[in-house]
Amino acid sequence: MEFIWAIVIGALYAAGLYMIMRRSIVKIILGLALLGYAANLLIFIVSNLTRGNPPLVPPGATAPIAPYADPLPQALILTAIVIGFGVQAFTIVLFRRAYRSFGADDIDELRTTER
Amino acid sequence: MDILIVLPVLIPFATSIVMLLCWSRRDIHRFLNVVGAVLLLIASLVLLNSVAHNGVHATQLGNWPAPFGISFVADLFSAIMVVIAGLTAVVGAVYSLGSMDQARERFGYYPLLHTMFMGICGAFLTGDIFNLYVWFEVLLISSFVLMALGGERAQLEGSIKYVTLNLLSSALFLSAVGILYGAVGTLNMADLAQQLSLLDQPGIVLTLAMLFLVAFGIKAAIFPLFAWLPASYHTPPIAVSAIFAGLLTKVGVYSLIRVFSLLFVQNITLTHGLILILAGLTMVTGVLGAVAQNEFRRVLAFHSISQIGYMIMGLGLFTQLALAGAIFYIMHHTVVKMNLFLVSGIVHRLRGSYELKDLGDVYKTHPWLAILFLISAFSLAGFPPLFGFWAKLMLVQAGLQAEHYVIAATALLVGLLTAFSMAKIWAEAFWKKAPTPAQPNTRNLGFMVAPVVGLTLITIAVGLVTQPFYDLMVDAANQLADPSAYIAAVQSASLALR
Numbered sequence: 384m385e386f387i388w389a390i391v392i393g394a395l396y397a398a399g400l401y402m403i404m405r406r407s408i409v410k411i412i413l414g415l416a417l418l419g420y421a422a423n424l425l426i427f428i429v430s431n432l433t434r435g436n437p438p439l440v441p442p443g444a445t446a447p448i449a450p451y452a453d454p455l456p457q458a459l460i461l462t463a464i465v466i467g468f469g470v471q472a473f474t475i476v477l478f479r480r481a482y483r484s485f486g487a488d489d490i491d492e493l494r495t496t497e498r
Numbered sequence: 499m500d501i502l503i504v505l506p507v508l509i510p511f512a513t514s515i516v517m518l519l520c521w522s523r524r525d526i527h528r529f530l531n532v533v534g535a536v537l538l539l540i541a542s543l544v545l546l547n548s549v550a551h552n553g554v555h556a557t558q559l560g561n562w563p564a565p566f567g568i569s570f571v572a573d574l575f576s577a578i579m580v581v582i583a584g585l586t587a588v589v590g591a592v593y594s595l596g597s598m599d600q601a602r603e604r605f606g607y608y609p610l611l612h613t614m615f616m617g618i619c620g621a622f623l624t625g626d627i628f629n630l631y632v633w634f635e636v637l638l639i640s641s642f643v644l645m646a647l648g649g650e651r652a653q654l655e656g657s658i659k660y661v662t663l664n665l666l667s668s669a670l671f672l673s674a675v676g677i678l679y680g681a682v683g684t685l686n687m688a689d690l691a692q693q694l695s696l697l698d699q700p701g702i703v704l705t706l707a708m709l710f711l712v713a714f715g716i717k718a719a720i721f722p723l724f725a726w727l728p729a730s731y732h733t734p735p736i737a738v739s740a741i742f743a744g745l746l747t748k749v750g751v752y753s754l755i756r757v758f759s760l761l762f763v764q765n766i767t768l769t770h771g772l773i774l775i776l777a778g779l780t781m782v783t784g785v786l787g788a789v790a791q792n793e794f795r796r797v798l799a800f801h802s803i804s805q806i807g808y809m810i811m812g813l814g815l816f817t818q819l820a821l822a823g824a825i826f827y828i829m830h831h832t833v834v835k836m837n838l839f840l841v842s843g844i845v846h847r848l849r850g851s852y853e854l855k856d857l858g859d860v861y862k863t864h865p866w867l868a869i870l871f872l873i874s875a876f877s878l879a880g881f882p883p884l885f886g887f888w889a890k891l892m893l894v895q896a897g898l899q900a901e902h903y904v905i906a907a908t909a910l911l912v913g914l915l916t917a918f919s920m921a922k923i924w925a926e927a928f929w930k931k932a933p934t935p936a937q938p939n940t941r942n943l944g945f946m947v948a949p950v951v952g953l954t955l956i957t958i959a960v961g962l963v964t965q966p967f968y969d970l971m972v973d974a975a976n977q978l979a980d981p982s983a984y985i986a987a988v989q990s991a992s993l994a995l996r
Contacts, residue, residue, distance in 0.1 A: 403666065411662055418669040426676030430683075456679065459628055463672055466635045470668075473639060474661055477646055481654040493655040496729050 388428045395421035406490050408478050415474065419467040423460045430456040500557035500991075502548055503570045503623055505541040506580045509534060510587075510616040517609040524603050528595055531608040535591035538615060539584035546577040550970065554977065554987035556625065556688075563992035565686035569625030573984050574974035575825060579622040579752050582832050583745060587615050589836060589949040590741040596945025597737050597843055602648050610647070611741075614640035621749050625988055628675055628685045630753065631668070634717075638664055641746060645734050656730030663726040667716035674709035681706070688988035691760045691981055700765065707762040707769050714757065718750030720810055721780040724803045728787060731802070732795035732852075736843030739795060743802045744836035748828055751809045755824065758813055759978040766816060774814030778908045781807030785915040794842040794852045794927060797919055798835065801878070804912055805831045811909065812893055815900050821975035823892030826967070830877070830889040830960075837874040837953040841867065844946050845927055848938045854923065858932030868928045870954050875924065877957045879917035884961040888968070 395417055402414025435450035482488060513534030520526045549555055555572040558564060572580070590611065598607055617637025624630050642664075646657040679685055681702050682693045694703060712723065719727040727747070731739055754773075762769055784804025791797040809831070812824020842852065844867060849857050861868040877884035880891075890913060897906030960967055977983055 399669075403662065408658070415662065415665050415669070418666065419672075422669050422672040422676065425673050426679070429676050429680030431680065455685075456676075459676070459679070462628075462632065466632070470635065470639060470665060473642060474665070477642070477654070477657055477661060480646075480649060481658055484649070484651055484654055490658070493658060496652050496655045496659075496733055 385428060385432075388424065392421050392424050392428065395424065408482065408488050408490060411490070412471070412474055412478055416467075416471055419463070419471070423463055423467075426456050426459055426463070500555055500570075502541075502545050503555050503557050503572050504559075506538060506545065506584070506619040506623065507616055509538045509541055510612040510619065513537075514609040514612040514616070517612070518606075521606070522604075524600070527603065527608040531591045531594065531611065532588075534612055535584070535587035535615075538619070539581075539588050542577070542580040542584035542619075545572055546574075546581050549574055549577040550973070554983045556987035556991040558991050558995055561995050563995045564625075564988050565684045565689040567992075568629050569686055569688065569988050569991065570623050571625035571688070571984060571988060572623055573977045573987075574970065575752075575755070575978055576622050578825060578829065578970070578974060579748070580619055582748070582829060583615060583618050583622065586741055586745045586832060586836065587611075589840075589953060590737055593740070593840055593843070593946055593949045594737040596942035597847075598735060599648075602735065605647060607644070607647060610640050610644050614644065614741075618745060618749055622752060625687050626685055627678065627687055627690065631671055631675055634668065634671065634749070634753075637746070637749065638668065641742065644738050645730060645742075648735065650733070652733040656733035659726045660730040663716055663723075667713050670709055670716075671713035674706055674713060677702070677709070678706055686988070687756075687760055688981075688985040691985055694761055695764065703762065703764055704768070707758070707765075710757050710762070711754070711769075711773070714750045714753045715776070716750070717747070718754055718806055718810070719747050719803050720776050720806055721783050721803075724780070724784070724806075727803060728796060728799050731799040732793065736795070736839060736846065739799075740836045740839035740843070743799065743839055744832045747802060747806060748809075748832060751806060751828060754810065755813050755821070755978065759816075759821070760981050760984065770814050770816045772814075773810055774902065774905055777807045777811035777814050778905050779807075780804065780810060781908055781912040785912045785919065788919045789915060789922070792854050794845065794854060794857070794923060795839065797854075797923060798838050798842065801916070801919065802831075802835055804916070805835065805878070807912070808890070808893055808909065811905055812896065815893075815896050815902060815905070816979075817896050817900055818972065818975045818979050819892060819899065820896035821978050822968070822971040823889060823896055825974050826892055826971045827889040829967075830885045833953050833956050833960075834874045834878050834886060837950055837957070838871070838878070840946065840950050840953070841871045841874065844943070844950065847940070847943060847946070849927075849932065849936045850939075854926035856933060857927040858930045861928040863938075868924075870950055871928065872924065873954050873957055875920035876917075877961070879920055880913045881917075882961075885957045887961065888964045892968075892971075 399414045399417035402410045435452045436448045438447050438451045438454045440447050517527050549572050557570050558567045614637050617633050620633035642661050716723045781804045788797050788800035808827050809824045812820045877886035880886045894906050894909050
C-alpha cells in the first residue's frame with residue numbers, strides 16, 4: 384500500500400512543479416495547491432501509519448494501550464490544510480487583481496520590475 | 499510559564515488586535531503603532547539581559563512537557579535576534595508615520611506590520627520545528643499583504659514572484675518536517691538534536707539537511723535561489739522595503755544557522771563545506787548584480803543578497819569566531835541596510851525619483867543627508883572604525899584561522915566591490931549636478947529623519963565601543979557550538995512540570 388502511495392505522492396510533486404513552471408498564472412496557483420496536497424499526503428504516509436487503539440490513556444493507566452494510532456501527523460496535516468487554505472485564498476485574490484490590472488495571464492509579460 | 503519569553507510574541511499580537519478593534523481610527527493606529535513597537539523593544543531588551551545573566555530560558559506552552567508540548571526557547575542568539583526585531587519595529591514604526599500614505603494606513607497597514615513582527619518573534623523563539631513552520635506562515639501571509647498593499651502595478655508583479663517562490667519554499671519546508679517526523683518521531687528541536695545524533699541513517703539525514711537548506715535558502719535569498727528578491731523588494735513603499743531587507747531575510751538566515759548548528763552537524767565537511775561554497779557565490783553574484791543596477795532601491799536590494807553571503811559564510815566556517823562574526827554581521831546588516839533604504843526614501847522625497855539618472859545635487863542642498871548616507875555606506879563596505887569593519891574583520895579572521903583562504907579573499911574583494919557600488923550611488927545621487935530642478939516635499943520629514951539619525955548613531959557607537967558586543971556575540975556563538983545548554987534548558991523546563 385505504501386508503495387502505491389509513494390508513487391501517487393511523487394506524481395503529485397511532479398505535477399505541481401510542472402504547473403509552477405508553466406507561463407500561465409492560473410496554472411501556477413494550481414501547481415502551488417498540488418504541492419501543498421503532496422506535502423500533506425507525504426506527512427501522512429511517511430510517519431508509519433498504524434491501525435490501532437485510539438491514543439487515549441485509559442483511567443488508572445499512565446500510557447495508552449499499544450498498539451495505538453499516532454495522532455500527531457493528523458494534527459500536523461490539519462494545521463497545514465488550514466494554513467494552505469488561507470494562503471491559497473490570498474493567492475487567488477492577488478492573481479485575479481493582477482490579471483485585472485495587466486490584462487495578461489502570461490508570467491513572461493511581468494517583467495517591468497526586473498529592468 | 500516564563501512570561502518573559504512569550505512577551506515578544508504577545509505584545510505585537512495585542513497591538514494588532516486592539517488596532518483591528520478600532521479599524522477606522524487612523525489616529526489610534528498611528529499612536530498604538532509606536533507604543534507597541536517601543537514596548538516590543540523594551541521587552542526584547544529585558545529578555546536579552548535576563549538570558550545574558552541567567553543562561554538559556556525555556557518554557558513549555560500550555561504546561562505540556564517536552565517533547566509533547568511546544569517549547570519556547572531563548573538562548574543568546576534568539577534573544578539577540580528578538581532585540582534586532584524590536585529595533586526594526588521601532589525604526590519602521592516611526593518612519594512609517596512620516597512616509598506612509600493615508601490610503602494604505604486606512605487599509606490596515608499598521609495592524610499588518612505588527613502581525614508580521616509577531617510571526618518574526620515567534621520564529622526566533624520557538625523550540626519546535628513544526629511550530630517554526632507555523633510562525634513562518636504567520637509572517638509570510640502578513641508580508642504578502644504588506645508587499646501588495648496599495649495595488650500598484652509594480653507591487654503586484656513583485657508580489658506574484660515573491661508569493662510563488664516563498665510558497666514553494668514553504669511546501670519544501672513542510673515536506674522536510676514530515677520526513678523528519680517519520681524518521682525520528684519527534685519535532686521538538688532539543689529532542690531532535692539528541693535523537694538525530696543516535697540515528698544511524700546518514701542518507702536520510704543528509705536528504706533532510708539538503709531539503710532544509712533549499713527551503714530556508716529560498717527565504718534567506720542565497721545563491722542560486724534569490725531570484726525573487728531583486729524582483730520584489732524595491733516595489734512596496736520604502737518603509738516596507740526597509741523592514742523586509744533589514745529583517746525578513748534574516749529569519750531565513752536565523753533558521754539556517756539554528757538548524758545547521760543544532761540538528762545537522764553529523765557530516766560537517768559535506769554540509770558546511772557546501773554552505774561555504776554557496777556563501778562565496780552568493781557574495782559575488784549579489785555584489786555584481788548591485789553594480790549593474792541603475793535604480794537606488796534596486797542597488798540596495800541586490801546588495802542585500804551579497805551581504806547574506808557573509809552571514810552564511812560564518813555558518814559554513816562553523817568555528818566559534820565565525821559564528822560570532824555571523825551573528826554580528828546579521829546585527830550590522832539590519833542596522834545599516836535598513837538605514838540605506840530609509841535614506842533612499844528621504845532622497846525620493848527631496849528629488850521625486852529613485853532613478854539614479856534623475857537624481858543629483860543632494861550633497862549641495864542637504865549635506866547632512868549625504869553625511870548620513872556616507873557613514874552607512876562606509877560601514878557596509880567595512881571601513882574602520884565603523885560597525886561593519888568589526889563584523890567583517892571577525893569573519894575574515896575566522897576564515898584565515900580555518901585556513902579557508904579563498905573565501906577570506908572573496909570576502910575582502912566583495913568588500914571592495916561594495917565600496918564601488920556605494921560610490922556609484924554617491925556620485926550619481928549626491929554629487930553630480932541634477933538634470934532637473936526638484937520640488938522637495940518636506941511634509942512630516944522629521945519622522946523620517948529621526949530614525950536615520952538614530953541608526954547612524956548606533957553604527958558609530960557600536961564601531962567605537964565594540965568590546966561588550968564582541969563578548970556577547972562570542973557567548974552566543976559558544977551556545978550555538980555546544981547546544982548542551984539549549985537541550986538542558988528545555989529538559990529542566992519539562993521536568994518542572996512533571
